[in-house]
Amino acid sequence: MPTTRSRQTPRQRQPELEHDFARHPALGYEKPEEVGWVRCLAHGYPSQLARWHCHDEYELHLITATSGKAFVGDWIGPFQPGHLVLCGPRLPHNWISLDAPADGVSARDLVVQFRHEPFAQAAAEIPEIAEVMQLLERARRGVEFFGLSERAERHFHAVKAARGLRRLGAFCDYLADLAECTDYRLLSSVQIKGAEGDAEGDQINAIVNRITDNVAEPIAMAEVAAELGMSESRFSRFFRKSTGNSFTDFVNQVRINNACHLLMQTDHYVTDICYQVGFNNVANFNRRFLEIKGMTPSEFRRQADSRFGGAH
Numbered sequence: 001m002p003t004t005r006s007r008q009t010p011r012q013r014q015p016e017l018e019h020d021f022a023r024h025p026a027l028g029y030e031k032p033e034e035v036g037w038v039r040c041l042a043h044g045y046p047s048q049l050a051r052w053h054c055h056d057e058y059e060l061h062l063i064t065a066t067s068g069k070a071f072v073g074d075w076i077g078p079f080q081p082g083h084l085v086l087c088g089p090r091l092p093h094n095w096i097s098l099d100a101p102a103d104g105v106s107a108r109d110l111v112v113q114f115r116h117e118p119f120a121q122a123a124a125e126i127p128e129i130a131e132v133m134q135l136l137e138r139a140r141r142g143v144e145f146f147g148l149s150e151r152a153e154r155h156f157h158a159v160k161a162a163r164g165l166r167r168l169g170a171f172c173d174y175l176a177d178l179a180e181c182t183d184y185r186l187l188s189s190v191q192i193k194g195a196e197g198d199a200e201g202d203q204i205n206a207i208v209n210r211i212t213d214n215v216a217e218p219i220a221m222a223e224v225a226a227e228l229g230m231s232e233s234r235f236s237r238f239f240r241k242s243t244g245n246s247f248t249d250f251v252n253q254v255r256i257n258n259a260c261h262l263l264m265q266t267d268h269y270v271t272d273i274c275y276q277v278g279f280n281n282v283a284n285f286n287r288r289f290l291e292i293k294g295m296t297p298s299e300f301r302r303q304a305d306s307r308f309g310g311a312h
Contacts, residue, residue: 014265015052015053015054015092016051016052016053016054017053017054017055017090018053018054018055019055020032027043027047027048027049028041028042028043028047028049029041034163035163035167036164036167037114037115037118037168038112038113038114038159038167038168038171039112039113039114040110040111040112040113040156040159040160041109041111041112041113042107042109042110042111042160043107043108043109043111044104044105044106044107044108044109045065045066045097045100045104045105045108045109046097046100046104049109050094050095050096050109051094051308052071052092052093052094052307052308053092053093053094054089054090054091054092054093055089055090055113056089056090056115057089057113057114057115057116058086058087058088058089058113058114058115058116058136058139059086059087059093059111059112059113060084060085060086060111060112060113060114060174060178061083061084061085061086061087061093061095061109061110061111062082062083062084062109062110062111062149062152062153062156063079063080063081063082063083063084063095063108063109064081064082064107064108064109064110064153065081065105065107065108066081066097066098066099066100066105066108067079067080067081067097067098067099068095068096068097068098068099068100069095069096069098069303069306070083070085070093070094070095070096071092071093071094071095071096071304071307072085072087072091072092072093072142072187072188073091073092073093073141073142073187073188073189074188074189074257074260074261074264075142075187075188076293076295076300076303076304077187079095081149082149082150083095083144083149084144084145084146084148084149084152085142085143085144085145085187086135086138086139086142086143086145086178087139087142088136088139088140088141088142089116091139091140091141091142091188093142094307095109096306096307096309110152110153110156112156112159112171112174114171116136119132119133119136120133131179131180132175132179134179135175135178135179138184138186141186141187141188141189142186142187142188143178143184143185143186143187144184144185144187145178145181145183145184146181146183146184146185147181147183148177148178148181151177152174152177155170155173155174155177156174158170158173158174159171159174189257203228204238204239204242204243207224207239208243210224211250211251211254212254215254215255215258215277215278216275216276216277216278217278218278219251221235221236221239221247221248224247235247251278252288252292253292255277255278255279255288256277256288256289256292256293258276258277259273259274259276259277259285259289259297260293260300260304262276262277263297263300263301263304264301264304264307270282270297270298270301273297274286274297285297
């Protein structure tokens with residue numbers, strides 16, 4: 001296995017963590033004394049808010065002008081007006097407009113931010129909040145919604161105009177539409193559908209942890225099936241039901257997702273990253289990467305590097 005090398009002088013690739021002290025009203029934030037748990041933000045492009053960053057709050061983000069490239073976690077894709085995404089806490093994100101006029105646009109982003117703790121505390125006492133908790137769990141990966149852009153814009157302005165209990169009501173109305181939406185896609189990383197707290201959930205979580213914690217180690221389905229006392233065919237059905245993927249596809253996705261993070265956060269050569277994430281030859285690594293991400297590792301790194309060039 002090759003030793004790890006750097007392709008150039010390493011530089012900071014981590015997202016900037018945004019704190020409250022940086023959220024000045026002159027940038028488009030609401031004054032803290034005027035709002036509570038739910039706060040709105042509207043800004044144009046370019047803006048100093050438009051950068052590769054993350055924060056502790058959920059962010060519901062609607063683009064109303066320009067088109068370009070979006071970066072959410074390890075996902076890279078196009079956006080245009082109407083692009084609606086819910087990002088979970090500490091999920092890095094950035095939107096870079098590629099067709100903005102020379103003097104920019106005054107309004108591009110309509111954002112609602114809110115913290116997790118009030119929902120988690122309320123869910124213990126209010127059964128109706130359960131459907132929202134499922135939505136928030138999906139948000140850990142970033143959720144893109146389709147067919148809701150016009151309603152989302154109306155919802156934003158209703159929340160923005162309200163205060164106190166009426167703001168909370170308008171915000172819950174917004175979330176209810178999102179929770180009921182079935183036309184969406186998850187953007188970043190691998191989804192685990194296994195339930196916790198039962199025997200099967202514990203089994204699948206143990207397997208998933210083994211794969212994700214030892215990504216470079218070889219792991220054979222026959223070996224895992226035997227450890228669980230299952231035939232390979234039974235284990236294959238069990239694993240697909242729990243994760244939505246075949247065992248081999250899941251392992252490849254975990255490895256490719258790890259490769260994405262290394263491509264984004266280090267200057268290691270692509271060939272070195274191939275071995276670091278458990279592939280034993282570069283051709284297979286490149287082929288699997290292209291299948292899962294729709295581009296080569298080198299192209300992914302090139303595009304990912306552009307996330308520093310602009311947007312919230």
